[in-house]
Amino acid sequence: MSPNELIAAVTERFPDGVTSSHVYRGDPTVVAEPGSLLETAAFLKDDVNLLMNLLVDLSAVDYSQFAKSANSAFFASSGVTVGPALQIPDKDPWPGPPGSDRFAVVYHFYSMTHKHRLRMTVPVPELNAEVDSVASLWPAANWLEREVWDMFGIGFRGHPDLRRILMYDGFVGHPLRKDYPVKKRQPLIGPQN
Amino acid sequence: MSIETTSTTADERQGLDTRDMMLNIGPAHPAMHGIVRIVAVLEGEMIKETDVEIGYLHRGFEKMSETVDYNGVMPYTDRLNYCSPLINNVGYCMAMEKLLGIEVPERCHYIRVILSEISRIGDHLTCVGAGAMELGAFTVFLYMIKAREFLWELVEQVTGARMTVSYCRVGGVKADLPDDFLEPCRKAFEETRKVIAEAHGLLTRNRIFTDRMSGVGVISAEDAIAYGITGPFLRGSGVEYDVRKDCPYAVYDRIDFDVPVGTTGDNMDRYLVRMEEMEQSMRIVEAALRDIPGGPVMTNPETGRPIPAAEMVDLAKVGNIDAIAGGCAVAGPTLEGSGLARHPLIAADQKQVFLPAKENAYGNIEGLMQQFKLVMLGHGIRAPKGEVYFPVEGANGELGFYVVSDGGGSAYRVRVRPPCFAIMSALSKLLEGDTMADIVPTFGSINMIGGELDR
Amino acid sequence: MANEPSFLTTRLDEALGWARKFSIFQYPFVTACCGMEYMATACSHYDVDRFGAGLPRFSPRQADVLFVVGTISHKMAPVLTRIHDQMADPKWVVAFGVCTCTGGFYDNYATVMGIDTIMPVDVYIPGCPPRPEMVLDGLMKLQDKIQNERSTGVRPVAAERPEILEA
Numbered sequence: 001m002s003p004n005e006l007i008a009a010v011t012e013r014f015p016d017g018v019t020s021s022h023v024y025r026g027d028p029t030v031v032a033e034p035g036s037l038l039e040t041a042a043f044l045k046d047d048v049n050l051l052m053n054l055l056v057d058l059s060a061v062d063y064s065q066f067a068k069s070a071n072s073a074f075f076a077s078s079g080v081t082v083g084p085a086l087q088i089p090d091k092d093p094w095p096g097p098p099g100s101d102r103f104a105v106v107y108h109f110y111s112m113t114h115k116h117r118l119r120m121t122v123p124v125p126e127l128n129a130e131v132d133s134v135a136s137l138w139p140a141a142n143w144l145e146r147e148v149w150d151m152f153g154i155g156f157r158g159h160p161d162l163r164r165i166l167m168y169d170g171f172v173g174h175p176l177r178k179d180y181p182v183k184k185r186q187p188l189i190g191p192q193n
Numbered sequence: 194m195s196i197e198t199t200s201t202t203a204d205e206r207q208g209l210d211t212r213d214m215m216l217n218i219g220p221a222h223p224a225m226h227g228i229v230r231i232v233a234v235l236e237g238e239m240i241k242e243t244d245v246e247i248g249y250l251h252r253g254f255e256k257m258s259e260t261v262d263y264n265g266v267m268p269y270t271d272r273l274n275y276c277s278p279l280i281n282n283v284g285y286c287m288a289m290e291k292l293l294g295i296e297v298p299e300r301c302h303y304i305r306v307i308l309s310e311i312s313r314i315g316d317h318l319t320c321v322g323a324g325a326m327e328l329g330a331f332t333v334f335l336y337m338i339k340a341r342e343f344l345w346e347l348v349e350q351v352t353g354a355r356m357t358v359s360y361c362r363v364g365g366v367k368a369d370l371p372d373d374f375l376e377p378c379r380k381a382f383e384e385t386r387k388v389i390a391e392a393h394g395l396l397t398r399n400r401i402f403t404d405r406m407s408g409v410g411v412i413s414a415e416d417a418i419a420y421g422i423t424g425p426f427l428r429g430s431g432v433e434y435d436v437r438k439d440c441p442y443a444v445y446d447r448i449d450f451d452v453p454v455g456t457t458g459d460n461m462d463r464y465l466v467r468m469e470e471m472e473q474s475m476r477i478v479e480a481a482l483r484d485i486p487g488g489p490v491m492t493n494p495e496t497g498r499p500i501p502a503a504e505m506v507d508l509a510k511v512g513n514i515d516a517i518a519g520g521c522a523v524a525g526p527t528l529e530g531s532g533l534a535r536h537p538l539i540a541a542d543q544k545q546v547f548l549p550a551k552e553n554a555y556g557n558i559e560g561l562m563q564q565f566k567l568v569m570l571g572h573g574i575r576a577p578k579g580e581v582y583f584p585v586e587g588a589n590g591e592l593g594f595y596v597v598s599d600g601g602g603s604a605y606r607v608r609v610r611p612p613c614f615a616i617m618s619a620l621s622k623l624l625e626g627d628t629m630a631d632i633v634p635t636f637g638s639i640n641m642i643g644g645e646l647d648r
Numbered sequence: 649m650a651n652e653p654s655f656l657t658t659r660l661d662e663a664l665g666w667a668r669k670f671s672i673f674q675y676p677f678v679t680a681c682c683g684m685e686y687m688a689t690a691c692s693h694y695d696v697d698r699f700g701a702g703l704p705r706f707s708p709r710q711a712d713v714l715f716v717v718g719t720i721s722h723k724m725a726p727v728l729t730r731i732h733d734q735m736a737d738p739k740w741v742v743a744f745g746v747c748t749c750t751g752g753f754y755d756n757y758a759t760v761m762g763i764d765t766i767m768p769v770d771v772y773i774p775g776c777p778p779r780p781e782m783v784l785d786g787l788m789k790l791q792d793k794i795q796n797e798r799s800t801g802v803r804p805v806a807a808e809r810p811e812i813l814e815a
Contacts, residue, residue, distance in 0.1 A: 025291050025581050053418050056584070057593055057610040067578065067599040094579035106595065108582055108610070112418060112432065115439050119582060140421030143618035151255075166248035166647055167758070168723045175256055175757050182256050182756050188725050188766075220727055221677060222706075228679050228724065249724045250680055252747075253756040268753065275681035319684070338691035345688070356684055357776055643680055643718075 001049065001116050003028035009049060010118075014040055024094045029119040031098040037122050038132045044109055044118065045137055052109035052118060055134070058144035060105045060124075060152045063097040065178040099123035103154055105131055130155035151176035213241060218632065220249045226323045227641040229617070231624075231632065238628045243621045250643035258607035263289060263363055263576065266607060271357040273609060274645040276319050277312035277588040279305075279348070281645075282361035285607075287442060288583035288594035289363040292576050301365050302443040303485040308351065308360065309443075309585075310474040310481075314385060315344045316588035316640070317425075317467045317474075324464070324637030325396060328405055333392050340388035343381040350377060369490050375482060382475050389471055397465070406461040410623045410635035413458060420622070421615035424590025425466045426639070430458030436586035448480045460638040575602055582610075589613045589640055611645040665795040668712070668738070670700035672790075675711035675735070677728060680718030682745035682777040694780040699787050708734040713790065719747035720760045732767045738797070740770045740790060745777050752776060 001009065006028045007021045017036030022029055032040045044052040098104050101123040109118045124131055133156035135141040145156045146165040153174035156162060164171065173180050219230040228249040234241045254273065258266045270285045271278040283305045290297060322337030345355045350371050352358040360367050396402045412422070414430045427434055435452045437445040453469035455462025554564040576598040584593040590612030597606040616639045623635050676686055690696050690704070697703075705711040708731045720728055732741065743763055746752040749772045751761035763769060770793055773786035 024579055025294070027580075027582060029580075054423075055421050056591065057582070057595065057608070059595065059608045061597055061606045065599075066605065067601075094577070096578065106580075106608075108593070108595070112434055117440075117582075119580075138421065139416075139419050139622075140615055140618060143614065144421075164248075166251040168248070171722075175253065180757070182253070182260055184757050186722065186757070188722060188760075220724065221731060226678065226683070249721060249727075250719060251721055251723065251758050252680075252719050252754045253758045256756055257754065272681050275684055319687070323687075335692050338687055339693060342688060342691075342693045355688075355779065357681065647721075 001114060003116075006050070006116060006118050009047070010040065010044070013043055013047075020095065020098070022095050024092060027117070027119055029121060031121050031123065034122050034124065034131050038134065038137075040120070041107070041134045041137055044120070049114075050118075051111045051113045053112055054110040055138035055140045055144075056108040056110045056117075058105070058107050058134075058141055058148065060103055060148045060154055060176075061097075062103055062152060062176065062178045064102045064126075066097055102126035103129055103152060105148065105154060107134075124154055129153060130157055132157050133159040135159055150174065153177065211236075216629065220246075226327075226637075227643050227646075229636075229641060229643075229646075231620075231636075233624070233629070233632070235629060238630075240624050240627055240629060240632070243624050245617060245620050247617060248647050250647040252648070254609065254648040255607055258604055260603065262603050266604065267359045267361065268357065271359055272644050273611070273648065274316070274587060274589065274592070274642045275356060276640075276642060277309075277316035278356055278358055279308045279312040279352075279360060280585060280587050280592060282359065283309055283443070284583065284585040284587070284592050285594050286361040286363050287585065288581055288596050289576070291583050292579055292581045292596055292598060293363070294577075295364055297365055298489050299444070299486050300369075300488045301490045303481050304351075304366050304370060304490060305361065306443050306445065306448070307370075307478050307481045307485075308348065310477045311344055311347060313474045313588045314471045315341045315348075317471050318344075318385075318388075320588075320637075320640035321392065321464060321467055324634065324640075325392075325402070327633050327637050328402060330396060330399075330402065333395050336388045336391055340385045343384045347377055347381045350374070366490050378478065378482065382478070385471070385475065389468060393468065397468075403461060405630070405634050406464060406638075407459055408457070409460050409627055409631045410638060411457060411459045412619065412623055416622065417458065417619070420619040422590065422619060423615070424587065424612050425470060426463055426590065426616050428453065429455040429463035429466045429638075431456055436584050436591050440584060442583075442585060444481070445477075447484070448477050450477050450480075460634050463638045575600060576604075584610070587612050587645075589616070589642065589645070592645075609645070609648060611648065613639060613641050613646050617641060617646055661797075662795070665797060669791040669794040672699070672701035672713050672787075672794075673703060673705045673711045674701055674713045674715050675706065675708055675731070676704050676715045676717055677731060678715075678717045679720065679724060680745075680747065682717045682747070685777040685780060685783065686715070686717045686744065689780040689783045694784065696784070696787065699784065699791065701787060708732075709736060711735055712738070713740045713742060715742050715744050716748045716763050717744040719745075719752070719754060720763055720766075721758050722760060723758075725760045725766055728763065729766050740794065741767055742786060742790060743769045743772045744783065744786075746774045747776075749774050 003023045003026060007023065007030060010030050011018045011021060014032070014036055017033050017040050018030050019033055020031045044050050098121045103124040103126070105122045105124055107120040107122075109120065110116070122131055131154065133141065133145055135145060135156070136158065142160065143165060145159055146162060148154050149156065149162055150164045150166050151174055163169075167175065171186055214235045216233045216235055217230070218233065220228045230246040230249070232244045232246070234243070254269050257269055261269075266285060267282060270281040273281045318337040318341045322334040326334035348358065349355050351374070352360040352367065412430055414427075414432045417427050417430045418432065423434060423436075431454050433452050433454050436442070438452055450473045453466050453473065455466050554560045578598055578600045580595070580597045582593055582595045584591045586592070591610065592612055593610035595606075595608040595610065596604055599605040620636070620639065624632060627635065676683075678686060688694060690702075701713070708714070714732060714735060716728065741763070743749045747754060747759070748763045751759055755761065760766065771786050771790045773783055775782055778786070
């Protein structure tokens, strides 16, 4: 299916669940409501016209600093700041982050049968950051969701085993959040048997 | 499973107390080329369940990418899958080019394909060699590393580095192929083919090897897809999915090659798929070297409308900025650099997207200015706001880069879709029901690369 | 004169040093990219065996030299210190690659800024990753060091580690 047909198929099925959609640089994206995430995902996986049997990737983005950075690191020491760059008008502009919530969980799907790709983003609020787990539909989501929990602190309801995966157990905080300083180290913790 | 239950009941009947044994393997273990910890629960020699712990090489790739400019991410991508760094370079560059909406010249595509495939051969050689070594076939390892050395010398001739190459640039590659590349390439492939033939002779019909590989670590096609497995591992299970064929990028759609697939999805199939893929990769390189067109290797910059320098100064003095927008001054020979070609769609002060070749950066003022302005934070490339995902076929499977830009000088978020992460997540399932000794060949067939797994 | 080493002990030291430097049993603690170059060095092309260091022992208790090859993360550091503790004296440590020397360009929350913050290091081999020639050079430097070491000498102990490494 072409990107637009894909979006039409999903939007038709879930007129309330899909809040917005766009095609940017040829990538179709649907923005789904957190409430209807599981339903939408199951539809994507099982519908004969979609058959998104491969969960390519599951990650998250912290949009809290989006377009707020001064980008003036080079001149920061001298007190001179450089304004944000002039934006070149894009021929097909991107509509922006999904919603005003802090986080967004991003799913990339691929269909082995129909050879089409779809991106689904789900906005997640800062307080009570939690969405439904899709690990029951794709076992691949198990570790990927653990990673998102580890890096962003977004919880997944119904996940079989939600614990840290890349960082160690004693680590405090979630390093890929924009408010975690890149150089903030924590004390070494001994090996645990 | 039935044997298991009967033995337990027999033990119980005799009043024997049987217990499961916990076995910890790793994170530093001789038979593991890579740091990962496997805690296995054993019943006799049978593995009941395993807990795989990763993250021992987490070094913050994704966080670091947010702190450097777009071209500065390149060295970090080298160190993701360090067996085949060029494929990572290509993946990231193509994702960025998609975001920026620029096209690279034909020749650049061909060079990327050639070097990706050479890297893929090196990666498979390492994987098969190290896997065989862990099963006792040390000779194969020595032979394969020897072949890899020939390929690395080839890579060194092109890029100047053996493995951490940083050869690609957003918008091109660092430099053209050397003039006499065909001959060393032919020689290296000759050696590699010899080694592959030798390895076939030493392994493929070797009783010890086949006994330990066949029927071990089996995963069905449905399970493999459900776990998100791609690449040679999935093809070993009989699914003909290859990003190079199914979502062709660069010039793969113009090159004829076969995608080998297995039937049973055991370790032996994956070994055979990798061996055949090396042959196919060499075929691709040979075809690409035959078809490669001439021309530039970096994005063609458009030359702005030439305006005589004096006229431009006058226009600027009266504030008529619109009249000089998009133009470039035609200056005398003493003011070199002002006539530099521009790429109007690139939001960088220098209007160019790629870092100049090193000989230009060190050799002339234009190149130096271009380099300097692009590496200064706040002056480099500024991609438009947006998000893209771009997959390439890495040596382990689909390697995807998901880049989000907020219009600033560095990426807002760079996410890598690491192919062996998915395979490692299925490791528990692969090992379940096999014996303890099967951990080594199964783990070897995964080709776990710490840099890409933990990032 | 009492503190001066006698003729006999210096000759003995020399003989011991000579024997030790050509029988290096190394423990390759391979974590990352540098491991690829380590393999290249150890295999036939560069052949580390010529220097008497051809037999890697993957068991810390039987090894003399700890080759720390590749980035050490905070999750891995305690494992590394334990392995170092398990090695019997006399032991030497080689920091292989820039990540183990200084942390390299991974200056972030996850990585240890050089393994000399957690253990004493004898030879640093910088490079990202170092070329095999450089590794061999580092190995020869280590051999010199072993040769000139007094068997009665006291090994330096690791400096106290600060509680928290704040940026």
